[in-house]
Amino acid sequence: MRHKHGNERSHQSWGDMGMSEDMEAQADLRGELLEQAKFAQRAAHVLAVAGTQEKNQGLLAMAQALVDHQEEILAANADDVAAALGKGDGSARVDRLRLTQARLEEMRNGLRQVANLPDPVGEVTEAFTRPNGLTIAKVRVPFGVVGMVYEARPNVTVDAAGLAIKTGNAVLLRGGREALVTNRALVEALREGLNTMGLPQDGVQLIGRTEHESVDVLIRMRGLVDLVIPRGGAGLIARVVENATVPVIETGVGNCHVYVDQSADFSKAWEIVLNAKAQRPSVCNAMETLLVHRDIAPQWLPEMVRRLLAAGVEVRACETSREILKGTGDSAEVDAKTFLWENVKNATESDYATEFLDLIIAVRVVDSLTEAMDHIQRYGTRHSEAIVTEDSEAAETFLTQVDAAAVYHNASTRFTDGFEFGFGAEIGISTQKLHARGPMGLQELTSYKYVVRGNGQVRK
Amino acid sequence: MRHKHGNERSHQSWGDMGMSEDMEAQADLRGELLEQAKFAQRAAHVLAVAGTQEKNQGLLAMAQALVDHQEEILAANADDVAAALGKGDGSARVDRLRLTQARLEEMRNGLRQVANLPDPVGEVTEAFTRPNGLTIAKVRVPFGVVGMVYEARPNVTVDAAGLAIKTGNAVLLRGGREALVTNRALVEALREGLNTMGLPQDGVQLIGRTEHESVDVLIRMRGLVDLVIPRGGAGLIARVVENATVPVIETGVGNCHVYVDQSADFSKAWEIVLNAKAQRPSVCNAMETLLVHRDIAPQWLPEMVRRLLAAGVEVRACETSREILKGTGDSAEVDAKTFLWENVKNATESDYATEFLDLIIAVRVVDSLTEAMDHIQRYGTRHSEAIVTEDSEAAETFLTQVDAAAVYHNASTRFTDGFEFGFGAEIGISTQKLHARGPMGLQELTSYKYVVRGNGQVRK
Numbered sequence: 014m015r016h017k018h019g020n021e022r023s024h025q026s027w028g029d030m031g032m033s034e035d036m037e038a039q040a041d042l043r044g045e046l047l048e049q050a051k052f053a054q055r056a057a058h059v060l061a062v063a064g065t066q067e068k069n070q071g072l073l074a075m076a077q078a079l080v081d082h083q084e085e086i087l088a089a090n091a092d093d094v095a096a097a098l099g100k101g102d103g104s105a106r107v108d109r110l111r112l113t114q115a116r117l118e119e120m121r122n123g124l125r126q127v128a129n130l131p132d133p134v135g136e137v138t139e140a141f142t143r144p145n146g147l148t149i150a151k152v153r154v155p156f157g158v159v160g161m162v163y164e165a166r167p168n169v170t171v172d173a174a175g176l177a178i179k180t181g182n183a184v185l186l187r188g189g190r191e192a193l194v195t196n197r198a199l200v201e202a203l204r205e206g207l208n209t210m211g212l213p214q215d216g217v218q219l220i221g222r223t224e225h226e227s228v229d230v231l232i233r234m235r236g237l238v239d240l241v242i243p244r245g246g247a248g249l250i251a252r253v254v255e256n257a258t259v260p261v262i263e264t265g266v267g268n269c270h271v272y273v274d275q276s277a278d279f280s281k282a283w284e285i286v287l288n289a290k291a292q293r294p295s296v297c298n299a300m301e302t303l304l305v306h307r308d309i310a311p312q313w314l315p316e317m318v319r320r321l322l323a324a325g326v327e328v329r330a331c332e333t334s335r336e337i338l339k340g341t342g343d344s345a346e347v348d349a350k351t352f353l354w355e356n357v358k359n360a361t362e363s364d365y366a367t368e369f370l371d372l373i374i375a376v377r378v379v380d381s382l383t384e385a386m387d388h389i390q391r392y393g394t395r396h397s398e399a400i401v402t403e404d405s406e407a408a409e410t411f412l413t414q415v416d417a418a419a420v421y422h423n424a425s426t427r428f429t430d431g432f433e434f435g436f437g438a439e440i441g442i443s444t445q446k447l448h449a450r451g452p453m454g455l456q457e458l459t460s461y462k463y464v465v466r467g468n469g470q471v472r473k
Numbered sequence: 474m475r476h477k478h479g480n481e482r483s484h485q486s487w488g489d490m491g492m493s494e495d496m497e498a499q500a501d502l503r504g505e506l507l508e509q510a511k512f513a514q515r516a517a518h519v520l521a522v523a524g525t526q527e528k529n530q531g532l533l534a535m536a537q538a539l540v541d542h543q544e545e546i547l548a549a550n551a552d553d554v555a556a557a558l559g560k561g562d563g564s565a566r567v568d569r570l571r572l573t574q575a576r577l578e579e580m581r582n583g584l585r586q587v588a589n590l591p592d593p594v595g596e597v598t599e600a601f602t603r604p605n606g607l608t609i610a611k612v613r614v615p616f617g618v619v620g621m622v623y624e625a626r627p628n629v630t631v632d633a634a635g636l637a638i639k640t641g642n643a644v645l646l647r648g649g650r651e652a653l654v655t656n657r658a659l660v661e662a663l664r665e666g667l668n669t670m671g672l673p674q675d676g677v678q679l680i681g682r683t684e685h686e687s688v689d690v691l692i693r694m695r696g697l698v699d700l701v702i703p704r705g706g707a708g709l710i711a712r713v714v715e716n717a718t719v720p721v722i723e724t725g726v727g728n729c730h731v732y733v734d735q736s737a738d739f740s741k742a743w744e745i746v747l748n749a750k751a752q753r754p755s756v757c758n759a760m761e762t763l764l765v766h767r768d769i770a771p772q773w774l775p776e777m778v779r780r781l782l783a784a785g786v787e788v789r790a791c792e793t794s795r796e797i798l799k800g801t802g803d804s805a806e807v808d809a810k811t812f813l814w815e816n817v818k819n820a821t822e823s824d825y826a827t828e829f830l831d832l833i834i835a836v837r838v839v840d841s842l843t844e845a846m847d848h849i850q851r852y853g854t855r856h857s858e859a860i861v862t863e864d865s866e867a868a869e870t871f872l873t874q875v876d877a878a879a880v881y882h883n884a885s886t887r888f889t890d891g892f893e894f895g896f897g898a899e900i901g902i903s904t905q906k907l908h909a910r911g912p913m914g915l916q917e918l919t920s921y922k923y924v925v926r927g928n929g930q931v932r933k
Binding site: 058061062141143147149154156157235239240254255258260261262278280281284285287288289292293390408412413414416417418419420421422423424425427428429433434435445446447448450451460461462463464465466467468469470471472 | 518521522601603607609614616617695699700714715718720721722738740741744745747748749752753850868872873874876877878879880881882883884885887888889893894895905906907908910911920921922923924925926927928929930931932
């Protein structure tokens with residue numbers, strides 16, 4: 014039986030609506046989402062007690078359904094891509110939206126990998142016996158209904174569905190409107206997969222309403238929705254955090270730093286900075302601002318800037334850095350440094366506060382480790398922060414005192430990632446301190462309960 | 474040096490203000506709280522890296538300061554109590570507000586006990602090495618600044634301050650206005666204690682503004698306040714949850730059930746139900762509704778009701794229960810049951826939904842374990858739920874399928890408590906699934922970070 018809300022409606026029905034129809038649709042929005050959430054809650058009760066084997070078979074069936082429906086999915090995606098191109102969307106946006114056979118294969122492999130991971134549900138993480146004979150076990154349990162709010166990235170649809178099913182949660186997927194047709198096709202296939210294994214297909218539902226207000230409704234369904242995870246740009250996340258009454262795990266905004274200490278190994282520092290900035294600049298764990306100790310800057314910085322410019326990175330440097338790059342040495346040196354000087358812009362206060370997500374770096378010379386940590390405290394987003402140094406005392410000070418989800422000594426910030434950490438999966442990277450911090454794998458999609466066994470104990 | 478905001482102002486300055494002064498005060502509220510929060514954040518940075526020994530000495534000094542300033546504290550409390558009596562507050566409210574030497578001694582002992590507990594900060598809860606040689610440690614860290622919003626219970630002021638300092642957090646205390654004079658005296662002493670040990674006294678601050686709006690400002694100071702814990706009635710908690718942008722841990726509302734299964738041991742069931750209901754009815758882990766299996770009700774229920782009535786409990790029972798209590802047996806039995814019948818009221822739908830927090834119980838006969846679990850799912854608040862049965866299969870079904878912070882087999886719901894669980898402390902009982910669930914001790918007042926150590930690793 015197909016769920017009668019949301020997923021089966023053709024996407025055309027939401028286009029070209031007249032004013033009064035539009036108003037009616039608004040009024041209807043809350044009712045529609047409430048009903049989807051109730052279906053999700055019922056599915057969650059079944060999924061919460063489903064066996065590991067059962068859930069794994071469901072995941073494999075979801076992967077198989079993506080094979081069986083490949084044609085429809087690619088055709089649906091072609092519609093979305095055509096619409097995006099027609100609207101004049103930029104190539105990066107269109108690229109994120111576009112599905113290929115290879116990308117579908119990646120999604121399917123993702124589901125299969127999740128099937129192979131250990132099931133966190135039911136794990137007893139602590140157990141103890143009290144003097145009165147009560148035994149108390151702390152047991153991992155699913156959250157229940159998880160809402161995902163994200164942008165036009167179809168891979169998130171499949172990833173989130175797989176991680177939710179594995180952890181016994183139902184998921185309500187509110188993807189970006191540009192991917193709506195693709196998401197409908199993907200979710201229809203995923204639900205068919207669940208259904209063939211006898212699991213409740215309402216464990217995976219797409220919210221077919223993509224007006225902004227549907228996010229507002231979703232994130233205020235306290236009592237029906239147990240957790241909301243926003244994934245996307247700063248604006249999306251701020252909107253969710255600002256308006257939610259459902260508990261939220263904030264993800265993703267990363268204004269990350271690498272601090273090159275006076276005792277840094279030159280070569281390690283060059284390689285780490287280049288990697289952290291340029292290996293994949295569009296992601297949250299890429300670095301945005303380089304901090305360099307004053308004592309090392311004259312010797313170390315020019316070569317660093319050369320390498321960054323050679324990698325196509327735009328460099329915005331503080332006055333002190335620019336003076337260093339300007340140089341005063343012999344003529345050959347002056348030439349090289351003049352080259353750097355001319356290609357390096359002035360850094361402004363707002364550059365330090367910006368998550369560029371692009372081949373742009375801000376550079377600032379600092380007087381001390383303390384000044385570096387103050388800068389990070391002021392401008393950082395508590396995501397990933399690194400120190401490069403051979404001085405173990407400086408390293409420990411940095412690792413202890415810098416407040417961030419992940420702090421690094423002599424390694425690239427780019428490692429803050431569920432797969433790189435060995436979790437085998439990732440639903441997002443939390444930048445808050447409540448519940449989950451840093452990369453979130455399967456465990457982070459569970460809560461716990463205390464199971465207490467007695468033989469008639471009462472409280473004195 | 475004393476902090477110049479909030480704590481030193483005499484409470485009289487907030488009384489008898491003219492209209493324009495009142496408006497000015499409102500405008501000033503946000504600025505005042507922001508400044509307090511900034512002081513708290515600075516203190517939190519120091520406390521986060523304070524050693525265990527240092528923090529413990531601070532806690533003992535806080536306890537000592539409560540001894541040194543006992544006279545002022547009791548005098549301040551007498552003012553609050555007199556004002557409450559003058560307003561005509563009920564005796565229960567006044568009793569919660571009132572301090573005695575014995576209660577002050579309890580508070581001091583609480584601080585000393587917390588000093589003796591293990592320090593969770595810095596604990597490495599997981600550590601692993603990746604194939605690329607990176608070592609990753611998951612380390613407990615403080616949240617930073619914790620906001621407590623609570624009612625007129627001065628003991629919460631001291632408890633929360635102690636738990637915050639032990640876990641390296643700064644705390645902003647927003648207690649009920651009826652306890653303001655008492656809280657000022659307590660916080661002044663606690664700050665003096667911190668100060669004598671060289672710890673930042675702004676780690677403990679009272680929010681001297683007790684208009685409702687000060688709560689709204691506190692719970693929206695995202696970026697300055699890392700966590701808010703409301704403790705109090707349902708209205709207070711709903712207000713915080715509804716309006717907060719800071720992450721919240723919801724505490725306390727408990728509509729708890731005991732389900733007496735058809736295979737229950739009669740005697741265990743009588744004792745557990747009486748304990749869960751009557752031992753301390755005003756707290757969140759007390760039971761509110763008794764569910765009884767139809768097959769056992771005729772034999773078991775009459776004696777249960779007799780015991781409840783004898784303990785002064787008002788019984789509100791469903792139609793089926795009342796029919797059972799009415800009875801049709803021989804004359805002696807009829808007499809006894811008529812007595813019960815006449816003293817038992819009809820239960821309404823709203824009784825099932827009510828957290829009485831009083832000597833009142835709702836009773837409902839159910840046809841099956843499933844019906845009992847459905848009732849709990851519908852009316853429960855996911856706090857504490859118990860089954861009494863000798864059937865281990867029924868017990869496991871209940872423990873697995875009932876969604877609550879603590880689920881019990883053959884024990885009273887009253888055990889959901891940080892001390893009863895052996896945590897040595899309790900900041901509240903969480904009824905949400907994010908981060909902490911059930912009793913919250915020291916560990917639950919910490920977050921974590923990943924500390925990653927490498928020797929030049931970059932991401933491929």
